[in-house]
Amino acid sequence: MNNEIFKFLDENLNYIINNLDTIIINENIDIENYFKSVIFSSSGVRKIFAFDRDENSNSKFISNLDFILTYSVASSYVKFLKENKLLQSNNITIGADSRPTSLLLLLIIYFTFEKHDVNSIFNFILSGPEIMAFAKTSQALDGFFYITASHNPQGYNGFKFGLKNGVLNSDEITKVKKIFNNIFERTLNNSEVLIKEFKFFLYSVKNSISKTFYFNKRASESDYLQFLDEIVFGKNVPLNAKEQFIYDISQSNVYVAAEFNGSSRIFSVDENFMNNLGVNFIKFNDKPGEFVHKIVPEGESLEYAGKKLEEYNSTHDNKIQFIYVPDCDGDRGNIVFHENSSHFVISAQKGFALSVMAEVGYAFLMGIFTQNSKNAVVVNDCTSNMINELLKNLNVKVFRSETGEANVVSKAQELEAQGWNIRIIGEGSNGGNITRPSNTRDPLATLASFLKLLYFNVNGKNIYNFFAEHLNKNTTKEKPGISDYLNLLPSFITTDAFEENAVLILDVQNQATFKEKFEKNFLVSWEQRKNYLLEKYQIAEFKEFNYEGTKEIEGFGPEFRSSEATGGLKIQFYNTNNDPIAWLFFRKSKTEPIFRTLVDIKNGTSDDLNYFTEWLQSLLKQSNKD
Numbered sequence: 001m002n003n004e005i006f007k008f009l010d011e012n013l014n015y016i017i018n019n020l021d022t023i024i025i026n027e028n029i030d031i032e033n034y035f036k037s038v039i040f041s042s043s044g045v046r047k048i049f050a051f052d053r054d055e056n057s058n059s060k061f062i063s064n065l066d067f068i069l070t071y072s073v074a075s076s077y078v079k080f081l082k083e084n085k086l087l088q089s090n091n092i093t094i095g096a097d098s099r100p101t102s103l104l105l106l107l108i109i110y111f112t113f114e115k116h117d118v119n120s121i122f123n124f125i126l127s128g129p130e131i132m133a134f135a136k137t138s139q140a141l142d143g144f145f146y147i148t149a150s151h152n153p154q155g156y157n158g159f160k161f162g163l164k165n166g167v168l169n170s171d172e173i174t175k176v177k178k179i180f181n182n183i184f185e186r187t188l189n190n191s192e193v194l195i196k197e198f199k200f201f202l203y204s205v206k207n208s209i210s211k212t213f214y215f216n217k218r219a220s221e222s223d224y225l226q227f228l229d230e231i232v233f234g235k236n237v238p239l240n241a242k243e244q245f246i247y248d249i250s251q252s253n254v255y256v257a258a259e260f261n262g263s264s265r266i267f268s269v270d271e272n273f274m275n276n277l278g279v280n281f282i283k284f285n286d287k288p289g290e291f292v293h294k295i296v297p298e299g300e301s302l303e304y305a306g307k308k309l310e311e312y313n314s315t316h317d318n319k320i321q322f323i324y325v326p327d328c329d330g331d332r333g334n335i336v337f338h339e340n341s342s343h344f345v346i347s348a349q350k351g352f353a354l355s356v357m358a359e360v361g362y363a364f365l366m367g368i369f370t371q372n373s374k375n376a377v378v379v380n381d382c383t384s385n386m387i388n389e390l391l392k393n394l395n396v397k398v399f400r401s402e403t404g405e406a407n408v409v410s411k412a413q414e415l416e417a418q419g420w421n422i423r424i425i426g427e428g429s430n431g432g433n434i435t436r437p438s439n440t441r442d443p444l445a446t447l448a449s450f451l452k453l454l455y456f457n458v459n460g461k462n463i464y465n466f467f468a469e470h471l472n473k474n475t476t477k478e479k480p481g482i483s484d485y486l487n488l489l490p491s492f493i494t495t496d497a498f499e500e501n502a503v504l505i506l507d508v509q510n511q512a513t514f515k516e517k518f519e520k521n522f523l524v525s526w527e528q529r530k531n532y533l534l535e536k537y538q539i540a541e542f543k544e545f546n547y548e549g550t551k552e553i554e555g556f557g558p559e560f561r562s563s564e565a566t567g568g569l570k571i572q573f574y575n576t577n578n579d580p581i582a583w584l585f586f587r588k589s590k591t592e593p594i595f596r597t598l599v600d601i602k603n604g605t606s607d608d609l610n611y612f613t614e615w616l617q618s619l620l621k622q623s624n625k626d
Contacts (some may be wrong), residue, residue, distance in 0.1 A: 010210060015060065017206060078116045080175055094123060097328045121141065245455060378422065379425065504597050537608075
């Protein structure tokens with residue numbers, strides 16, 4: 001356990017206590033305009049909570065309306081639990097990421113639960129995967145409530161909540177939102193009294209918080225480490241295979257670094273976990289809440305980490321092989337690797353594909369998957385078709401859901417209930433992987449997958465040789481590197497979900513009408529371009545897919561989506577052999593006020609990516625004007 005967390009808690013708790021009269025500020029704004037900044041989605045609730053409403057703010061101050069929102073969301077969650085008889089122990093663990101407003105919001109949750117006679121197992125700053133593992137594995141817990149805005153800038157914050165089996169699914173979130181709509185106005189009318197009670201509550205619990213937190217943190221870290229062992233190796237793994245893997249790593253003098261960027265993973269189990277696998281561990285930027293670059297672990301954030309890696313390796317004999325960069329809640333951790341004296345950034349799509357390769361290969365080599373079992377991988381709607389190509393002759397079926405971790409997890413749970421054998425799921429568009437039985441992404445699981453690629457073997461057969469044989473590559477390697485695995489991957493080029501070309505700002509109020517206009521405009525454009533597409537790309541036909549929750553619905557037209565039409569829409573192109581070779585995809589984000597526009601092309605170039613992106617975005621802009 002990192003003992004610095006207790007000092008950090010005391011400092012921040014004292015700051016809040018000493019500023020209680022000013023830290024919650026009255027905001028002069030009508031409720032309708034206030035709610036324009038609040039995003040409800042399958043990921044929970046998000047908005048800019050910093051009182052100055054600057055997304056990059058360091059302010060710990062919030063408004064009275066933010067207090068009311070927080071109290072109302074927590075009250076709605078509790079009422080949902082009680083109405084559905086989901087409270088057995090009456091204990092919910094609560095925690096937060098490392099944003100400036102996180103502790104104040106966490107204390108409001110603590111206060112709200114006490115008002116509703118629910119016990120809070122207070123856990124302060126910890127990673128999302130840790131609090132979810134704690135809720136899942138502890139017999140004494142019914143669920144979790146977590147303060148985070150994931151990869152959004154530090155002025156944002158939000159709420160993610162769930163049960164033992166993970167975050168609430170979209171249907172459950174809808175029920176909570178209905179309860180919220182009834183509770184908010186009552187809370188608003190009683191807000192002055194509640195804020196006064198909250199301040200008195202803080203004075204009363206100030207001295208007990210740190211004492212109870214010590215025991216809660218020890219329990220959550222212990223449960224998380226045990227759960228990680230199951231994630232990495234699975235159940236009932238032969239002890240000799242596990243010990244051999246750890247021995248081979250320890251004999252290879254492996255160094256892994258974390259560029260924490262002020263995130264919640266600073267106070268998690270990363271170092272202990274790596275050491276348990278025989279890995280040497282190095283930390284950079286490990287002061288909580290001090291963000292030295294963008295929180296999202298993409299693009300410039302990974303390049304920064306790559307430079308850190310090279311600076312270290314240029315002055316040390318022991319070279320860092322991997323450096324990972326988590327987002328603020330620590331469920332993502334995209335990777336940069338070192339090979340042949342240089343650093344290489346792995347894109348989100350390829351990083352996920354490597355994890356799939358590692359876990360599917362591991363599953364077959366360990367006998368978890370067989371050619372006679374029902375094996376599956378679950379991905380989101382905009383994961384590259386590289387995954388389908390990688391697995392198409394391996395008796396592993398690829399299922400898709402709408403974007404959103406809750407949707408992917410719910411789809412996997414549905415399939416497992418039907419007898420499907422699932423080792424790994426995830427979202428290629430975001431990178432990272434969810435290794436079952438986990439219900440959330442975890443960079444430690446991703447790192448373990450990468451270590452399997454390099455050091456795992458059974459009876460002399462490694463994952464590289466397994467896939468080289470499957471993909472009909474006439475090659476074997478005793479000690480493959482990450483670049484060797486990258487060269488094995490099917491050739492696809494895909495838009496990075498966080499690059500500038502992937503974002504389109506459109507004011508669309510009615511998505512159902514908008515999508516009908518898109519389909520009409522697409523058909524006109526298809527007739528104009530189809531000869532060129534056939535000649536240039538061998539594209540002969542197309543199909544449309546709509547994604548809503550756990551459903552992938554094939555069909556062209558409004559009858560193939562719900563009346564709200566809020567999910568993703570994909571136009572998938574096929575060659576004359578009916579092989580999928582490219583797609584266009586768009587979806588209005590449910591956590592940010594933007595459209596994501598992505599393109600995926602087999603054997604494509606950057607020029608091809610630009611061509612299809614310009615085509616897609618021109619259709620979307622035209623559809624918004626019509």
